[in-house]
Amino acid sequence: MSHVLAAVAWPYANGPRHIGHVSGFGVPSDVFARYMRMAGHDVLMVSGTDEHGTPIQVQADAEGVTPRELADRYNRVIAEDLRALGLSYDLFTRTTTRNHYAVVQELFTGLHRNGYIVPKVTTGAISPSTGRTLPDRYIEGTCPICGYDSARGDQCDNCGNQLDPIDLINPKSKINGETPEFVETEHFFLDLPALADALRQWLDTREGWRPNVLRFSRNLLDDLQPRAITRDLEWGVPIPLEGWQDRNDKRIYVWFDAVIGYLSASIEWARRTGDPEAWRKWWSTDGEGKDSPSYYFMGKDNIVFHSVIWPALLGGYSGEGARDGQPGELGRLNLPTEVVSSEYLTMEGRKFSSSRKVVIYVRDFLERYDADALRYFIAVAGPESNDTDFTWAEFLRRNNDELVAGWGNLVNRSVSMAAKNFGAIPPVDPAGLTEADEALLAVARAGFTTVGDLIAKHRQKQAIGEAMRVVAEANRYLSDQAPWKLKGEDDKPRMGTILHVALQVVSDANTLLTPFLPHSAQQIHELLGGTGVHAPMPVIEEVEDLDGGPAYPVLTGDYTVGARWESVPLEVGRPLAAPKPVFRKLDPSIVDEELARLAG
Numbered sequence: 001m002s003h004v005l006a007a008v009a010w011p012y013a014n015g016p017r018h019i020g021h022v023s024g025f026g027v028p029s030d031v032f033a034r035y036m037r038m039a040g041h042d043v044l045m046v047s048g049t050d051e052h053g054t055p056i057q058v059q060a061d062a063e064g065v066t067p068r069e070l071a072d073r074y075n076r077v078i079a080e081d082l083r084a085l086g087l088s089y090d091l092f093t094r095t096t097t098r099n100h101y102a103v104v105q106e107l108f109t110g111l112h113r114n115g116y117i118v119p120k121v122t123t124g125a126i127s128p129s130t131g132r133t134l135p136d137r138y139i140e141g142t143c144p145i146c147g148y149d150s151a152r153g154d155q156c157d158n159c160g161n162q163l164d165p166i167d168l169i170n171p172k173s174k175i176n177g178e179t180p181e182f183v184e185t186e187h188f189f190l191d192l193p194a195l196a197d198a199l200r201q202w203l204d205t206r207e208g209w210r211p212n213v214l215r216f217s218r219n220l221l222d223d224l225q226p227r228a229i230t231r232d233l234e235w236g237v238p239i240p241l242e243g244w245q246d247r248n249d250k251r252i253y254v255w256f257d258a259v260i261g262y263l264s265a266s267i268e269w270a271r272r273t274g275d276p277e278a279w280r281k282w283w284s285t286d287g288e289g290k291d292s293p294s295y296y297f298m299g300k301d302n303i304v305f306h307s308v309i310w311p312a313l314l315g316g317y318s319g320e321g322a323r324d325g326q327p328g329e330l331g332r333l334n335l336p337t338e339v340v341s342s343e344y345l346t347m348e349g350r351k352f353s354s355s356r357k358v359v360i361y362v363r364d365f366l367e368r369y370d371a372d373a374l375r376y377f378i379a380v381a382g383p384e385s386n387d388t389d390f391t392w393a394e395f396l397r398r399n400n401d402e403l404v405a406g407w408g409n410l411v412n413r414s415v416s417m418a419a420k421n422f423g424a425i426p427p428v429d430p431a432g433l434t435e436a437d438e439a440l441l442a443v444a445r446a447g448f449t450t451v452g453d454l455i456a457k458h459r460q461k462q463a464i465g466e467a468m469r470v471v472a473e474a475n476r477y478l479s480d481q482a483p484w485k486l487k488g489e490d491d492k493p494r495m496g497t498i499l500h501v502a503l504q505v506v507s508d509a510n511t512l513l514t515p516f517l518p519h520s521a522q523q524i525h526e527l528l529g530g531t532g533v534h535a536p537m538p539v540i541e542e543v544e545d546l547d548g549g550p551a552y553p554v555l556t557g558d559y560t561v562g563a564r565w566e567s568v569p570l571e572v573g574r575p576l577a578a579p580k581p582v583f584r585k586l587d588p589s590i591v592d593e594e595l596a597r598l599a600g
Helices: 019-038 054-063 067-085 098-113 192-203 211-223 254-259 263-275 298-316 362-368 371-381 392-421 437-455 460-481 489-513 518-527 590-598
Strands: 005-007 042-049 091-093 117-126 141-142 169-173 182-189 294-299 339-342 344-346 388-390 539-543 551-557
Touching: 005 019, 005 263, 019 117, 019 182, 019 294, 019 344, 019 362, 019 388, 019 437, 042 067, 042 254, 042 263, 054 067, 054 091, 067 091, 067 211, 067 362, 067 371, 067 539, 067 551, 091 263, 091 590, 098 254, 098 298, 141 539, 192 211, 192 298, 211 298, 211 339, 254 263, 254 298, 254 339, 294 298, 294 362, 298 339, 362 371, 371 392, 371 460, 371 518, 388 392, 392 460, 392 489, 392 518, 437 460, 437 489, 460 489, 460 551
Parallel strands: 005 042, 005 294, 042 091, 294 339, 344 388
Antiparallel strands: 091 551, 117 182, 141 169, 539 551
């Protein structure tokens, strides 16, 4: 058994999340974590809502609320949606806890002490009406290179060149249209060039990464520049240095504090379990966590923060890099084992956009459809290694032709026939199993190795494909054996054997599909006469801030219970009742209905 960290990207708390978000960070991480737990590993799955930065401040001002009130609202909405989807976080917390502030400040001071955080006078864009910093992406103007009139202050989407806001022609604030003022301001920068060689050596040791992630990360090292880690802003983590910590106009930049959330959430989880040092089993390079693997799940727009920025912070704090230094009080910390990045999910051929109403939020989706129907689509057709388009027609087909007609049909007819003819799990004929019986059971048993290895390697599309191949083989077996034709008393032992084999494979296939479809897995476990928890689910708990701050909800759960990754022989004589359908067949009219909603 090993300690495995599943570190999941932090959703930004300025609104509800849509299905494109959870296809990147949510479902893939949960499938992996559930499998690893079932395989006997001690998994710590952490994340939370990312709640600092200018976008929160701007939206709060527009709504006439405080940033904290806005973050409170969406923290709860997001936690509720992720719970409904069945994402099995050990702790889903937030970045506005005092615990998080303390951990962020500890990494900041450690990096500063080791010489990797340096002051620098720079030019910043200020809103004349509010006096607040305007982030680069909130400034728009004409590109000085190609003449595109809607270039952002950080990048031109037309020619792809990186830009600086001051270089834009006729720059305007996207918030209120005013012309920004450019003023000199002092900030702290992370000296990434001093960490580049250490990052390159580390990246050269990475094995098994998705090629696009590794190639993109290595290319970034060729032109690393110092990166600002503070901002002229009043909403964020205070800067923990003499002369700075009491200032209300300077805060740590949100990108710096958000990635540290993986560590702070792990520390919070440990403190809440009553063993404050337990987090070290997943994080400490020098202690028992030395060989503990860590996997980071996100969409491809977040790669740079996890394959370059976060390892730079961890390495610099641990005393690595060109300036050496000493580890801080948290000790030397593990760098990511793998960055598991998904591509983009589009919707009916268009990019998701809340402002353009090209979107379906998780909450709205789950009000109309089952959680496992969405999880299945993401697993079998999601953006694992290529951009993928979600269409309602394809969702309907996957649900009706595969979930309902394939897996649901196998479960229903196997349990129905056994319940009708035996009322319980039937015994195997003393005459033994036929070659066809043995072959099907062997296919199911082999699935545990095949499917498990594929999930462990983050090839979830192939993994669920292999699990559904077991389902197809079982459906073919039932059609070939035709137990419904065995009507005589002398035929009953053979009928019982066929149904016993079919039910055993249903049980095995259910285990193989549990990481992907936990809600229906629990139902099928109970249809087979099982009791207790088969697929543990997350719960929302209201907790007090550990250090005296405001209370808040967290997503957590007891995942020490549930099925293990193995074939468990069915108990002969276990009572069975006539089953209810596990999956809902959807009416084709939903396609037109949903497209009409999308059209507004």
